[in-house]
Amino acid sequence: MSLLILLSVPLVASLALAFIGDRKFAPEVNILGSAATFAAGVVLAVEVYRNGPMLAGGNFFFVDAFNVYLAVLTSFVSVTTAIFSRRYMRRELEHGTLGHRRIRFYHAMFQLFIFAMLLCLLTNNVGVLWIAMELATLSTVLLVSLYRTPSAIEAAWKYFILCGVGIALALFGTVLLYFAAEKVLGAGGEALLWTNLNEVSSKLEPTILSLAFVFLMVGYGTKVGLVPIHNWLPDAHSEGPTPISAVLSGLLLNIALYALVRCKVLVDGSTGTHHSGDIMMGFGIISVLVASFSLLRQKDIKRMFAYSSIEHMGIATFAFGLGGPVATFGALLHMLVHSLTKSAIFFTVGHASQMHRTQEMDKIKGLIRGNPLVGWGMALGVMAIVGMPPFGVFTSEFLILTATIKDAPLMAPFLLLGLAVTFAALFRRVQSMVSGEIPDHQKRLKVAHVPVLLHMSLVLVLGLYMPKFLSGWFHTAVGLLK
Amino acid sequence: MSTQLAAQINSLLAALILLTAFAMLVQRRMYALLHLFAWQGFFLSVSTAIVGFVAKTHHLYISSLLTLLLKVILLPYILHVLIRKLRIHKEVETVVNVPTTMLMGIALVIFSYHLTAPIRELSTLMTKSTLAVALATVMLGLLMMITRRHAVTQIIGFLAMENGLFFAATSATYGMPLVVELGVALDLLIAAFIFGIFFFHINTTFDSLDVEQMARLKEED
Numbered sequence: 001m002s003l004l005i006l007l008s009v010p011l012v013a014s015l016a017l018a019f020i021g022d023r024k025f026a027p028e029v030n031i032l033g034s035a036a037t038f039a040a041g042v043v044l045a046v047e048v049y050r051n052g053p054m055l056a057g058g059n060f061f062f063v064d065a066f067n068v069y070l071a072v073l074t075s076f077v078s079v080t081t082a083i084f085s086r087r088y089m090r091r092e093l094e095h096g097t098l099g100h101r102r103i104r105f106y107h108a109m110f111q112l113f114i115f116a117m118l119l120c121l122l123t124n125n126v127g128v129l130w131i132a133m134e135l136a137t138l139s140t141v142l143l144v145s146l147y148r149t150p151s152a153i154e155a156a157w158k159y160f161i162l163c164g165v166g167i168a169l170a171l172f173g174t175v176l177l178y179f180a181a182e183k184v185l186g187a188g189g190e191a192l193l194w195t196n197l198n199e200v201s202s203k204l205e206p207t208i209l210s211l212a213f214v215f216l217m218v219g220y221g222t223k224v225g226l227v228p229i230h231n232w233l234p235d236a237h238s239e240g241p242t243p244i245s246a247v248l249s250g251l252l253l254n255i256a257l258y259a260l261v262r263c264k265v266l267v268d269g270s271t272g273t274h275h276s277g278d279i280m281m282g283f284g285i286i287s288v289l290v291a292s293f294s295l296l297r298q299k300d301i302k303r304m305f306a307y308s309s310i311e312h313m314g315i316a317t318f319a320f321g322l323g324g325p326v327a328t329f330g331a332l333l334h335m336l337v338h339s340l341t342k343s344a345i346f347f348t349v350g351h352a353s354q355m356h357r358t359q360e361m362d363k364i365k366g367l368i369r370g371n372p373l374v375g376w377g378m379a380l381g382v383m384a385i386v387g388m389p390p391f392g393v394f395t396s397e398f399l400i401l402t403a404t405i406k407d408a409p410l411m412a413p414f415l416l417l418g419l420a421v422t423f424a425a426l427f428r429r430v431q432s433m434v435s436g437e438i439p440d441h442q443k444r445l446k447v448a449h450v451p452v453l454l455h456m457s458l459v460l461v462l463g464l465y466m467p468k469f470l471s472g473w474f475h476t477a478v479g480l481l482k
Numbered sequence: 483m484s485t486q487l488a489a490q491i492n493s494l495l496a497a498l499i500l501l502t503a504f505a506m507l508v509q510r511r512m513y514a515l516l517h518l519f520a521w522q523g524f525f526l527s528v529s530t531a532i533v534g535f536v537a538k539t540h541h542l543y544i545s546s547l548l549t550l551l552l553k554v555i556l557l558p559y560i561l562h563v564l565i566r567k568l569r570i571h572k573e574v575e576t577v578v579n580v581p582t583t584m585l586m587g588i589a590l591v592i593f594s595y596h597l598t599a600p601i602r603e604l605s606t607l608m609t610k611s612t613l614a615v616a617l618a619t620v621m622l623g624l625l626m627m628i629t630r631r632h633a634v635t636q637i638i639g640f641l642a643m644e645n646g647l648f649f650a651a652t653s654a655t656y657g658m659p660l661v662v663e664l665g666v667a668l669d670l671l672i673a674a675f676i677f678g679i680f681f682f683h684i685n686t687t688f689d690s691l692d693v694e695q696m697a698r699l700k701e702e703d
Contacts, residue, residue, distance in 0.1 A: 125661070125662070127658055127659060127661070127662030127665065127666075128661065128662065128665060130662075130666075131662065131665035131666060131668070131669055134666075134669040134673075135669060135672070138669065138672050138673060138676055141676055142676060142679065145680075145683065148683065148687070149687075150687050150688065150696075150698060151698045151699055153680075153683050153684060153687050153688075153696075154696040154697075154698055154699055155699055156680070157633070157680060157684065157693070157696060158696075158699070160676065160677070160680070161627065161636060161640070164640055164673070165624060165627065165640070165643070168620070168640075168643050168644065168647060169620075171647050171666070172617070172620060172647055172650060174658075175647065175650050175651045175654055175655065175658065176601070176654065178651075178654075178655050178658060178659075179601065179605075179654045179655045182655055183604075187539070187655070187656065188659055189659040189660075189661060189662075191659075192658075192659060192662065205604060207600045207604075208600065208601060208604065211597070211600070211601075234699075235699045238699075239699070
């Protein structure tokens, strides 16, 4: 029941916000809708924690340890982003960069996007997963071009076309998967359910599944932002409004990776080899290296953090590819902490660029003196994201690195090189932004405190102490992904 | 109708779909391109209906009807209106290097046949030989999106890819479950509205639908 509420709240909120339009309380309704979604998510998580995996709505939806934690994370980040966007969007309205009609569009589409992502996570049907993934792209395309500047339109067009092509290839992979499944499970909707597919995965034809995996990897990999099909990501992140950059980075990439990992489990069950894992490791390590060296050359602050997202998705993909209990545990934790840290960073970045009216890093200075929350938030966020203790990212990266040294020692130097280059690149840039005197063109600004503080303290807690229910979930999920 | 005959008609339709895909690759005039796309949708729709009839899978009739409505009537109509409103019907797009594009297309077809060989061996369906054509249509749509520089052409390439995917679903498995096909059609419809809006935005911002002009976002050195 809570599952259906969880899915219907954002959909209802989206419709309501389309009607409410630009009335004064629209941002509050947006927050309230997200908060209700989060509450339903927590209730669902408690149910799953007590009673184990469950099916709902016939066989149409299912929840287990792997997707329930991502659903809670998605709804949580949607609440904090809604809180952040209240102040952010009000500022944009004052500046006149956005009109009232676009704010209405933004609110409605934001909730629709959250709905699409939750549907991706909770559906039991591989085909519906694909449909929801496409819906998630479509609902954000026009949000990326919200500012209607030439570069925003270009970025959105690139996002639309590249993700459209990618997702089309994933559909071909899904067709092949259905072709293999139909032979075992018979024609009809039953043959596309994860729960059924996982039971018979050893009977599925391995040659077809390996072929299907190549298409699924390229298709969903485009949405994860893996090199060499990552081109849309930095553009979409840098040109869209910052709340959208935060949810794209923090949530959408995770969802695409979730789809990919589910497919991998299925393919591994069929082929019995480590073939698909090798492909993922390859894509992952290349993403880490290319992204870390691209970081060095960035001048735009949001573009730089977009590359950092590519790097972290690369790390998680690599770890899932590597497999084994330690690496998988690390990857699950990494998805969680990266999502929390990166969206917190984007919140501070959004305020910083509003304070300076530019996204060029050379012109952003004196953040700590100008606004301690933004300055320290960004400094600590970057310390967390490069993997410094005591933050959660350190724990997950340490686990992944340990597993790499044990199982794939040849890859460890490359991974370390990527991490080191990222460390240097981010620190060099961020230090000059947060320190120093307040420049003349910096404006004072009312900022949203809660989201940044909440995210950063969670990341800190996860680095120091892992709650029992969370590690229990992860252990169950690791068992599922074996 | 005997299965033998149906299989032959289906192969003929597959050949026609491939032919339209090649023709679209090098067609320079907007309206002619649109007509080719509508024809491709029509062949696809007929082929789906025939497969549905022979295999007695009745939900394929719905898919066939959906294809007819969406890809032969609605989408070409929307594009037609957009082309007229944006006054680009007289525009003739330059297509670089037709022979090379054609050769690449042929290479993609051969590659598709090679890639689907293991599936042909495993499949028992009468449509198994057309799967390679379906994949080739997807690849040719992709090639079209890469080689052409006009926003409308890129969208038609994208829709041609969707045609290929749909054809793949029919020829590999006698169609995906109905809920999936309906969902895909819905997504396609939303996509159509979005690119319609996009054409206006691009046209007003860049004064043309030539995507070549969109080259602001690059890595600076």
